Amino acid sequence: MARIDALAKLTGRAVYAADVDLPGLCHAAVARSPFPHARVVAVDPGPAREVPGVIGVFTAADLSPGRYGRRVRDIPLLAGPEARFAGERVVAVVAESRIVAERAAARVRIEYEELPAALGAEEALAPTAPAVHEAAWSYPGAVVTPDDPPNLQSRVLHGSPEDAERALAGSAHVVDRTYRLAAGHQGYLEPQACAARVDPDGRVHVWMANKSPYRLRHQLAECLELDPELIEIHPVTIGGDFGGKGSPMDAPLCVELARRTGRPVMLVERYHEDLTSANPRHSGRVRVRVGCDGEGRLTGFHVDALFDGGAYAGFKPLPTVTLHGLEEVGSSYRVPAAAVEVRICYTHTVPRGHMRSPGAPEAVFAFESALDELAHEAGLDPVEIRRRNLLADGEPNPWGTTWVEARGRATLEAALDAYRPLAVPPGWRHGRGIAVYDRPTRPGRASLRLVPDGDRLIVETGLPEQGGGAHTVLRQGLARALGMEPDRIEVRQVSTAGLPPDDGVGGSRVTATLSVAVARAAEALRAEGGPVTVTLDPATVPPVTSYCVQVAQVAVDPGSGQVRVLELLTAVDVAEVVNRDAHRLQIEGGAVMGYGLACLEDLLLEDGRVWAANLGEFRIPSPVDVPGLRTVLVPGGRGIGVLGVKAVGELANVPTAAAIANAVADAVGVRVRDLPITAERVHRGLAGGEGEVGEEEAQGGER
Amino acid sequence: MRLRFQLNGEPVEAEVPGDALLLDLVRGRGLTGTKEGCGVGVCGACTLLLDDRPVSSCILPAGCVQGREVWTVEGVARRHPEIVDAFLRHEGLQCGACTPGQVVMAAALKLRGGEPDEAAVREHLAGNLCRCTGYRAIVESVRAALGS
Numbered sequence: 001m002a003r004i005d006a007l008a009k010l011t012g013r014a015v016y017a018a019d020v021d022l023p024g025l026c027h028a029a030v031a032r033s034p035f036p037h038a039r040v041v042a043v044d045p046g047p048a049r050e051v052p053g054v055i056g057v058f059t060a061a062d063l064s065p066g067r068y069g070r071r072v073r074d075i076p077l078l079a080g081p082e083a084r085f086a087g088e089r090v091v092a093v094v095a096e097s098r099i100v101a102e103r104a105a106a107r108v109r110i111e112y113e114e115l116p117a118a119l120g121a122e123e124a125l126a127p128t129a130p131a132v133h134e135a136a137w138s139y140p141g142a143v144v145t146p147d148d149p150p151n152l153q154s155r156v157l158h159g160s161p162e163d164a165e166r167a168l169a170g171s172a173h174v175v176d177r178t179y180r181l182a183a184g185h186q187g188y189l190e191p192q193a194c195a196a197r198v199d200p201d202g203r204v205h206v207w208m209a210n211k212s213p214y215r216l217r218h219q220l221a222e223c224l225e226l227d228p229e230l231i232e233i234h235p236v237t238i239g240g241d242f243g244g245k246g247s248p249m250d251a252p253l254c255v256e257l258a259r260r261t262g263r264p265v266m267l268v269e270r271y272h273e274d275l276t277s278a279n280p281r282h283s284g285r286v287r288v289r290v291g292c293d294g295e296g297r298l299t300g301f302h303v304d305a306l307f308d309g310g311a312y313a314g315f316k317p318l319p320t321v322t323l324h325g326l327e328e329v330g331s332s333y334r335v336p337a338a339a340v341e342v343r344i345c346y347t348h349t350v351p352r353g354h355m356r357s358p359g360a361p362e363a364v365f366a367f368e369s370a371l372d373e374l375a376h377e378a379g380l381d382p383v384e385i386r387r388r389n390l391l392a393d394g395e396p397n398p399w400g401t402t403w404v405e406a407r408g409r410a411t412l413e414a415a416l417d418a419y420r421p422l423a424v425p426p427g428w429r430h431g432r433g434i435a436v437y438d439r440p441t442r443p444g445r446a447s448l449r450l451v452p453d454g455d456r457l458i459v460e461t462g463l464p465e466q467g468g469g470a471h472t473v474l475r476q477g478l479a480r481a482l483g484m485e486p487d488r489i490e491v492r493q494v495s496t497a498g499l500p501p502d503d504g505v506g507g508s509r510v511t512a513t514l515s516v517a518v519a520r521a522a523e524a525l526r527a528e529g530g531p532v533t534v535t536l537d538p539a540t541v542p543p544v545t546s547y548c549v550q551v552a553q554v555a556v557d558p559g560s561g562q563v564r565v566l567e568l569l570t571a572v573d574v575a576e577v578v579n580r581d582a583h584r585l586q587i588e589g590g591a592v593m594g595y596g597l598a599c600l601e602d603l604l605l606e607d608g609r610v611w612a613a614n615l616g617e618f619r620i621p622s623p624v625d626v627p628g629l630r631t632v633l634v635p636g637g638r639g640i641g642v643l644g645v646k647a648v649g650e651l652a653n654v655p656t657a658a659a660i661a662n663a664v665a666d667a668v669g670v671r672v673r674d675l676p677i678t679a680e681r682v683h684r685g686l687a688g689g690e691g692e693v694g695e696e697e698a699q700g701g702e703r
Numbered sequence: 704m705r706l707r708f709q710l711n712g713e714p715v716e717a718e719v720p721g722d723a724l725l726l727d728l729v730r731g732r733g734l735t736g737t738k739e740g741c742g743v744g745v746c747g748a749c750t751l752l753l754d755d756r757p758v759s760s761c762i763l764p765a766g767c768v769q770g771r772e773v774w775t776v777e778g779v780a781r782r783h784p785e786i787v788d789a790f791l792r793h794e795g796l797q798c799g800a801c802t803p804g805q806v807v808m809a810a811a812l813k814l815r816g817g818e819p820d821e822a823a824v825r826e827h828l829a830g831n832l833c834r835c836t837g838y839r840a841i842v843e844s845v846r847a848a849l850g851s
Contacts, residue, residue, distance in 0.1 A: 002791050009799030010787045010806055012736015012776040016799075019735035099727075187834045189740040189748050189800035239738070239800030240834050271741045467798025467835050581794035581840075588837030589797065615741035615832065623825045623838045 003472045003582065004491055005237065005465050014237045017193035020207045022264040025195065026055055028250075028257050029101035029267070031091040031108045032277060033083035036348040036608030037117035037130065040080050040090060044109035048093055053100040056261050057108060058092045063256045068223035068248045069314025070215070072141040072153075072321055074133065075351070077223075077253045083112070084132055084311035085350050086609045087277030092253060094261050098268065117348035119608045121284060121308040124151040124347045132311055132346035140222075142313070143321045151346040153313040154321035158399060159339035164289075167300025167337035171291025173378040179366040180674040182602040183283035183308070183610075186355050187593075187620040190239020191274040196254040197264035204231045204258075208251050211241050211466045212504025215317075217496045219248045224255060235493035238466035242593070243354035244279055245466065246506060247315050275618055276610040279315040279353025280603060282307040282323065282344065286366035296380045298389045300337035301398075303329045303367070308352065309344040315353030316344075325360025325654075329367050331397045332408050332438045332547065333389045338398035349608050356590070357508075357650035360437065361597055361657060365675065368435035368658035372665060382434055382662060386412055390436070401440075403545045405638055407573045408436060411547040414634045415571035422566045422628075424555035431667025433552045435655035438573075441640055441647035442543040443513040444503035445536060448474075448521045449494075452530035457484065459521075460494045462502035463510065468649055469582035470510045476578055477514050477643050481522035500535045508647035511578060515641025516541055544640060547573040548651040550591070552627075552659035556667040561683030563664055565595060565627035568656060572631065575639025575646045587652045588629050594656025596621045599676050708768040710734075711778025717765075725751065725760035725768060729775050736776040736803045740832070747831030750804035751775055757811040759830075776803035779810045786810060786848040795844030797835035804831050809845045821846065 008014040033040075045057035060080030067073045079088045091108045095101035118124035118132060131150040136142060144152050168174050194208035204226065210216045213233035221228040238245055250267045257265040269278065284307030291299045305326045313321055320327075326342045342359075375385040390408035391397060415434070424430045449460040459478055465471045471491045479486040503509070517536045524532040551569040556562070568591045577583045600619045604611035612618035639645040657675055665671045670685030706717045710732070719728055726749045729737050737760060740748030744759040751760045752774035753767070780787050786809045789795070796802045805828065812819060812827050819827065824845050825838070833841060 003794065003796070005799065006791050006794075006796060007787070009796055009802045010776075010790050011780040012734065012803050014799050015735070016738070018739070021733075188798070189746055189832060189834055190738065190798070191740070237799060240798040242834065268739075271739075271743070271746075469797070582797075585794065585797055585836050585840060588839055589835045590837075592837035593834070614743045614745070616743060616745040620832060620834060622830070622832055623828045623842065626838055629837060629839055 003469055004475060005471060016190055016239050017195060017207050017209045017236045018268045020195050020236060022195065022197055025264045025266055026094055026096055027098040027101045028092055028094050028254065028265050029098065029105040030089040031105045031110060033079060033088045033090050034086055035083065035112055035114045036086050036119060037115040038083045038112040039115060040083060041111040041113050043091055047107040047109060048104040051100060051104040051107065053096040054104045055094045055096065055263065058257065058260065064224055066223040066225060068219055068252050069141060070219065070247055070317035071319060072139050072313040073222065074139040075312045075314040077256055085348055087350055089253065092257060094257050094265055117608055118151060119347055119349060121306050121345050121347060124345045125149050132348055136346060153309045153344040153346055156320050156322045156327055156342045158327060160337065161302060161339040163337035164300045164302040164339040168289055168291045168302065171299040172294040173374060174289060174291040175370055175373045175377055176289045177370050177373055177673060178285055178287040179369060180285045181283055181362050181365065182675055183605045184281040184355065184597060184601040185275055185603060185618055186242035186244035188240030188242055188244060191269045191271050192249050192278050193268040194251045194254050195264060195266035196251065196258040198255065198259045202230055204255055205234060206251055206255065207234045207236050209236065209238050209245050211238060211245050211464050211506060213464060213496050214462060214501040215504060216248055216251065220252060220255065223252045233496040235464065235495060238464050241466040241505065242356045243358060246317065247279055247353060249278065271615060272613045275603065276613050277350055279351055281355040282309060282352040283605065284308055284362065286362060288366050288370040290370050290374055292374055292378055296378050296385050296388050298333055298335045301330055301335060303340040305342045307344045308347050308349060310347060310349045310351035312351035315351055323359025325357055326363045328399065329363040331399065332391060332436045334391050334395050335398040349605060350610060356593060356653050357439065360439065360654045361594065364435060364437050364654050365657040368655060369661050369673065372662045373671065383416065386434065386436060407634065407637055408438060408547045411549045411571050411573045411634050412436065414632050415549040415551050415569055418569060418630065418632045419551050422553055428555040428557050429667040431554045431556060431663040433659045433662025433666055434549065435658035435662060436547065436549050437651065437654040438545045438547045439508065439647060439650060440543045440545045441512045442507065442509055443516050443536065443538045443541045443640060444507065444509045445538055446502050446513045446517045447499040447533060447535040448517050449499055449533040450521050450525050450530055456488045456490065458490045458492060460492050460498055462494060462496065462499045464493060464505060466505050468505065468510060468586065469579060470505060472582065473511050473578050474514050477518040478521065481518040481642055499533065508649040511645045512640040512647065515643035515645050519642035541640060544638060544646060546637065546646040546651065548655060550655040550659040552663040554660060554663040554667055556664055556682065558668055558686060561679040561686055563599065563677060563679065563682055565599065565660055567628040567630060568595065569630045569632065570652045571634055572648065572651060573634050573637050573646065575637040576644040578643050578645060583648055584631060586648045587631050590652030591629055591656055592621050592626050594653040595627060597675060598657035598660040602676055704766055706765065706769055708770060709772040711774055719765045721766065723765040725763040725765045728765040729760065734775045734777050738800055738803060740800065745830065747804040748801050750807045750831065752779065752807055752811060755814045757808055776806050779807050783810050783813065789848035790844040793840055793844040793847055795841040801831060801833045805841055809848045812845065813849055
């Protein structure tokens with residue numbers, strides 16, 4: 001079934017935010033702070049104003065003092081008087097063209113006084129560390145108090161540390177290991193982009209690469225103290241998201257610039273700006289202590305995660321201001337006593353945001369690596385320790401949730417059945433590694449409007465298309481619910497003025513949400529005729545969980561430490577699959593993203609600055625890098641809604657790093673505990689005998 | 704600087720600053736199918752055909768098109784409907800940001816001739832990054848477009 005959006009994208013007709021053309025459109029560029037922490041002493045806009053084509057030059061003092069955020073509202077439109085990371089917006093220039101705006105921005109004279117900076121998570125929590133914010137607890141949405149360490153963004157504690165300690169003390173085997181993850185970037189190919197227009201009557205219009213338009217409207221209204229009804233977010237195609245396109249980013253600034261200049265204003269980031277100053281992935285470390293009894297049954301674990309949130313907390317949407325994947329560590333197993341503490345702190349580095357299943361690749365890399373290390377201690381096969389501990393139906397996970405079904409074991413066996421060892425080059429060693437992940441599927445809030453049009457049907461949605469195939473799935477799902485041919489249904493994304501609020505894209509929830517919403521809409525249409533509008537309340541739908549088991553095969557050169565990932569075999573626990581092609585792409589694209597995290601991606605954050613500041617330095621997988629991909633679906637699960645579906649978007653990218661690290665350990669006995677797994681790190685392990693790679697990098701900075 | 708060149712099969716004239724980029728030249732004419740990705744010539748989103756060879760328009764001065772022939776994704780899609788059709792059938796896209804570059808690269812390979820195997824197709828696409836698909840479907844689409 002072809003995608004609805006495919007033809008427009010293949011012929012160059014799809015309109016993305018940077019393609020929007022508005023009468024009188026002008027362009028903004030920003031001058032950014034070069035220092036991790038500095039006071040803006042003086043700004044001389046004179047040289048910029050003299051550039052022909054410049055319309056205006058603006059500092060923080062010229063614009064709304066409001067701050068924005070997805071939860072914590074701590075992000076200013078422009079920095080001033082303090083700049084809190086290298087790359088922060090300090091001065092904005094509006095001009096007739098983008099290139100003129102950029103040249104003028106480079107000519108603004110900004111005098112800075114460099115200040116002491118807190119550059120790493122451990123360092124930032126020391127009592128003597130420079131405070132990133134004077135009173136972080138005072139921001140709306142903050143979850144910290146004046147009694148907390150000044151650089152804390154959030155602290156979450158689950159389970160019972162006392163029970164976990166007792167269980168570990170009584171265990172036959174215990175490992176205590178710390179794993180580290182470099183900062184990364186979502187790597188969407190369309191950089192952050194938005195355009196704004198303010199009508200003379202005060203109505204605000206925004207076109208933006210943003211996956212949750214109704215939330216954007218709310219966030220803009222809060223920041224700029226506007227009535228949300230006066231703000232309209234218009235639909236555009238989104239050029240990739242992976243968690244990074246859910247914030248207001250440059251939109252509040254664009255709206256203010258449009259208001260002050262009386263012209264529509266567009267701001268499209270250059271890719272180096274996106275890498276150094278948008279909302280990349282958190283870096284951090286996860287310490288895992290996990291034990292088992294003499295038969296390899298898990299007795300307890302205690303996980304302590306400390307992550308660097310950068311200069312602002314406002315790119316995290318959860319009410320707890322944490323990363324949900326970290327909180328849910330160990331969720332696939334039966335563990336009698338568990339505790340997890342997650343701390344995220346402010347530092348004078350680029351603010352961090354969400355990336356595809358936030359916190360989960362990090363938690364799973366640590367936990368699934370530790371599980372292999374524990375199996376090694378206990379003299380057990382890595383497969384066996386998982387077989388003995390994966391949840392069975394009816395058993396609660398360590399955090400007290402009992403799912404309607406737990407198909408981890410079946411998914412593991414399906415992966416092992418499909419596994420076939422591949423040949424390695426002469427002299428290289430073969431290794432196999434396994435890792436497991438499960439994540440819940442929970443529908444979100446969604447609204448649909450059905451408008452019959454002769455023998456055709458128009459369906460209006462507020463859901464953007466960010467690449468996952470939401471609009472195609474909507475058409476297929478509705479066709480099934482109504483017993484219509486899909487080609488008689490036209491999907492239209494409407495602006496935020498058109499429908500009641502919709503949660504937008506995220507949390508692997510779109511297909512599940514639509515699965516419930518299309519049934520309600522079809523029911524309403526049959527009962528009332530058209531046009532009908534339905535809104536789904538997600539609280540009424542019980543969630544399910546889905547498992548993903550990945551088996552990585554690697555070849556390692558024992559001389560150089562070079563690692564070649566030969567194959568990623570991904571087994572996924574599914575119910576019904578609405579669109580086989582789109583479903584497969586989510587799995588394959590996920591596995592390749594997991595491979596990037598495992599082996600390539602590192603923003604090289606040093607001295608508070610991103611050094612991998614272009615896509616040549618920050619390497620994401622290319623067509624010639626990627627391993628062989630095999631996918632095994634494990635059908636028969638119980639899904640959600642009339643289509644009977646389970647989440648897939650944020651599964652296959654999660655276990656990959658652990659599977660590859662486990663495979664490398666299997667191949668050459670070197671345990672790499674720092675990502676990415678580079679030849680240098682493996683080589684260091686090989687040179688040092690039985691590998692202990694990672695600990696020597698524990699001190700100082702980000703890496 | 705005054706430029707005369709062929710754009711998607713039509714003769715055109717354009718007046719551009721001497722330091723304008725080819726990417727801005729075509730986008731400025733409303734051909735926004737060509738995308739700016741990395742801006743430094745490594746991701747392939749801005750790929751165009753210049754005299755039937757693929758180039759990164761984000762790092763090429765506009766002046767280099769003088770008297771030459773440029774094809775953007777809009778023109779390539781009209782000239783090679785079989786490529787569009789192959790990508791549709793093999794679902795070789797998701798978000799679409801890299802897609803214009805992939806379509807143009809498929810045309811470049813077709814124009815070069817020969818019967819590339821899978822490895823050669825991958826090698827040909829090595830400079831066209833995609834963050835969504837994992838590439839298998841793109842490689843299949845390009846191979847189908849070539850009839851291989």
